[in-house]
Amino acid sequence: MARRQRVEAEPAYVLHARPWRETSLLLEVLTLEHGRLALVAKGARRPGSQLRSVLLTFQPLVLGWSGAGEVRTLTRADWAGGVPLPQGRALWCGYYLNELVLRLLAREDPHREVFLAYDAAVRALAAGEPLAPVLRRFELAFLAALGYGLDWPHTVAGRYRFEPHRGLVPLMEGESAPGEVVLSAQTLEDLRAGCWSRPATLAEVRALTRRLIDHALDGQELQARRMLRELLE
Amino acid sequence: MPTPLDELIEALRCLPGVGARSAQRMAHHLLQRDRRGAQRLARAIEAALTTLTHCARCNAFSETTVCARCSDPARDATLVCVVESPADMEAIEQTHSYRGLYYVLMGRLSPLDGIGPKELELERLLERLAAPEVREVVLATNFTNEGEATAHWIAERVRARGLAVTRLARGVPLGGELEYVDPATVAHALIDRRRLDAT
Numbered sequence: 001m002a003r004r005q006r007v008e009a010e011p012a013y014v015l016h017a018r019p020w021r022e023t024s025l026l027l028e029v030l031t032l033e034h035g036r037l038a039l040v041a042k043g044a045r046r047p048g049s050q051l052r053s054v055l056l057t058f059q060p061l062v063l064g065w066s067g068a069g070e071v072r073t074l075t076r077a078d079w080a081g082g083v084p085l086p087q088g089r090a091l092w093c094g095y096y097l098n099e100l101v102l103r104l105l106a107r108e109d110p111h112r113e114v115f116l117a118y119d120a121a122v123r124a125l126a127a128g129e130p131l132a133p134v135l136r137r138f139e140l141a142f143l144a145a146l147g148y149g150l151d152w153p154h155t156v157a158g159r160y161r162f163e164p165h166r167g168l169v170p171l172m173e174g175e176s177a178p179g180e181v182v183l184s185a186q187t188l189e190d191l192r193a194g195c196w197s198r199p200a201t202l203a204e205v206r207a208l209t210r211r212l213i214d215h216a217l218d219g220q221e222l223q224a225r226r227m228l229r230e231l232l233e
Numbered sequence: 234m235p236t237p238l239d240e241l242i243e244a245l246r247c248l249p250g251v252g253a254r255s256a257q258r259m260a261h262h263l264l265q266r267d268r269r270g271a272q273r274l275a276r277a278i279e280a281a282l283t284t285l286t287h288c289a290r291c292n293a294f295s296e297t298t299v300c301a302r303c304s305d306p307a308r309d310a311t312l313v314c315v316v317e318s319p320a321d322m323e324a325i326e327q328t329h330s331y332r333g334l335y336y337v338l339m340g341r342l343s344p345l346d347g348i349g350p351k352e353l354e355l356e357r358l359l360e361r362l363a364a365p366e367v368r369e370v371v372l373a374t375n376f377t378n379e380g381e382a383t384a385h386w387i388a389e390r391v392r393a394r395g396l397a398v399t400r401l402a403r404g405v406p407l408g409g410e411l412e413y414v415d416p417a418t419v420a421h422a423l424i425d426r427r428r429l430d431a432t
């Protein structure tokens with residue numbers, strides 16, 4: 001963990017930035033090969049700092065850093081460009097993604113597939129794609145990377161009840177499961193095919209990821225989700 | 234038991250961006266080089282704390298329930314400009330090109346820091362905007378993602394009430410040569426490009 005590291009140029013996103021000491025920023029970043037890291041951007045809060053317009057959230061960046069220990073020092077920050085800032089509700093969804101990653105992905109636990117899923121989600125939000133499928137795709141990829149993936153039944157038929165500890169449990173015909181997450185065979189087929197056109201699929205998968213995330217968060221509340229809900233009220 | 238010097242240094246650290254070393258430097262300066270300045274500072278803080286409140290209309294600091302700017306009949310009460318801080322309000326005032334009123338949020342939404350609509354008391358802003366003379370809300374929060382998220386939140390709520398909502402344009406600084414402007418600014422100026430119509 002504490003070994004010295006020098007990285008010259010690594011694709012990354014800033015997940016969160018907060019003031020640090022007198023003129024610096026403490027960044028939480030998500031990188032392609034090195035997972036989530038904490039970096040100090042020295043002098044980034046000085047008036048006229050060139051770093052400030054580069055170290056934006058939801059913008060693909062190329063970062064370099066060096067140092068040992070839990071917090072490294074940013075040595076390079078280039079704006080990779082090509083992605084407009086997500087607007088409106090998409091921006092709020094972006095905060096939700098950031099909060100999920102910050103809460104559930106430990107620092108220095110590299111997951112290339114998390115970065116790739118995050119990058120795809122941010123680009124889709126910025127492009128104004130329908131929000132729900134973007135969020136569900138990211139949640140499923142992220143949860144799978146963290147080890148909360150689903151074990152798929154070999155043949156899909158009927159309906160399934162989902163339990164965090166047991167996975168998908170077939171439901172008897174006519175059996176009801178009030179208050180539980182129930183997935184139909186059609187939804188599982190849609191998931192496998194990456195097809196999001198059916199409202200029922202979206203609704204069932206939303207309930208599924210929600211249950212998995214609540215389980216992973218162990219009772220903590222997501223601020224961004226709460227605020228998004230208040231906005232829609 | 235901390236000495237008065239330790240106490241002063243610790244107290245100065247409540248200022249934004251002031252760490253232990255700067256606080257120590259300030260304390261030594263005040264005590265050693267500028268005792269009159271220190272006395273003046275102490276009195277000014279005391280006086281400001283006892284006399285200033287938030288203006289009931291714009292939420293900026295004021296000695297009276299409604300501040301002088303909000304009670305100025307020469308200002309256009311149909312326009313309300315929403316800014317994050319009193320400093321932002323002064324920046325707009327310095328342009329001498331805005332004659333409407335203001336609302337100062339005293340912050341911005343920051344979901345990952347737990348600062349939501351409740352914490353920012355956005356209901357107070359909505360109540361202010363419910364005044365019958367208000368026609369347009371100019372959103373002048375900063376061009377950070379948090380400023381954008383704040384602007385979007387307010388816009389959604391305000392539009393539902395039938396008010397016009399505008400956002401400060403973002404772009405290349407006046408006199409700015411593209412070559413020297415940072416690429417993110419140029420990229421967004423490109424997104425926000427406008428048609429040049431023949432006049």
Ligand SMILES: [Zn+2]
Nearest residue numbers: 288291300303
């Ligand atoms: Zn006022």
